[in-house]
Amino acid sequence: MATNMTDIPQNLKEKLADLDRSLTNLEESFTPMLSKSQIEIQSEFTPLEQAKLNLVAVYAMNSLFWAYLNTCGLEPLGKGVKTELDRVRTYMNRVKEIEDKAKAPRLNSDAAKRFVRNALWQSAHKKSQPGSSKAEADQDRPVEAPPPKKKKKLIKKKSKKGKHPK
Template sequence: MAEDDYPQELNDVFKSFDANLSKVEETLKPMLTSQRSDLTREMDPIDNAKLDLVAAYAVNSFYWTYLIANGVNPKSHPVKSELDRIKTYMGKIKEIEDKKNAPKLQKEAAKRFIRSAMFDGDNYSNVETKVPKSIENDAVVVSTEAAEVVEEPTTKRTKKHKKNKSIKKKRKTEQ
């Protein structure tokens, strides 16, 4: 069959397909020419699982394309459920990586932050503060609104602190 027997647009599509298929072969060449143990020797378990999932997804995607080329509806074929299963595992790996990269709570810094938010700084070192249980138990504090402020019963010390605070306010307004 000569090139003139079919439309030029179809010829362009075939050339593009051939070029893309060559790129896929180049990309997969390291995986196909070397032993799996050589590829995974220095990988951590997460990267190893990613490699397995990408390989499984690629094989199933090629089979999906094969089914389409043969006129079979791949949406009703078991390969669809296999691709969905692989996507689910890819999502699980992403969740694990996100948890690993999530910010960690620094207990002492959180305590200092809450103490400074509760008091204005004048003689606050003389006042005992109660830190919310969520911080004491190493739970992650999502925002400062999540931490409850625990009011202490009024004592001589807190009365004196309040009195000193009101005197300082009066002095500032008089100036």
């Protein structure tokens, strides 16, 4: 059964043209990667970047296979493509966690130890100097709250008849 181009609906023609443009762009994007060997490509990147590159390549291949099965009219869910895509997404999330850990702030324990040690030494040094007064030595001590005031009991004086207390 032969079909003419006039028999194809216009919206389907537009979608096919979009698919063709997308595949051309994809091919142009992969040309630099396909022109070099895998060893040459991976030597240019850090191990984390290599992992990301490999995951993107595997994800792209699986996505293309998914699209291929759909265009052939086959159901991709029964072919194990979805489970493979889910597995790749899991690894992508793990790589993202590793990246986030690398970017997280860290405590420089050596610097913290030096800071505390020097602060304690300065306090002890000020107290031990013979010319320093007690007030200077007490400057480093935290300020304490004054003791609570004692409550005074109000005593009512009894007045004699008609006379008020003065």
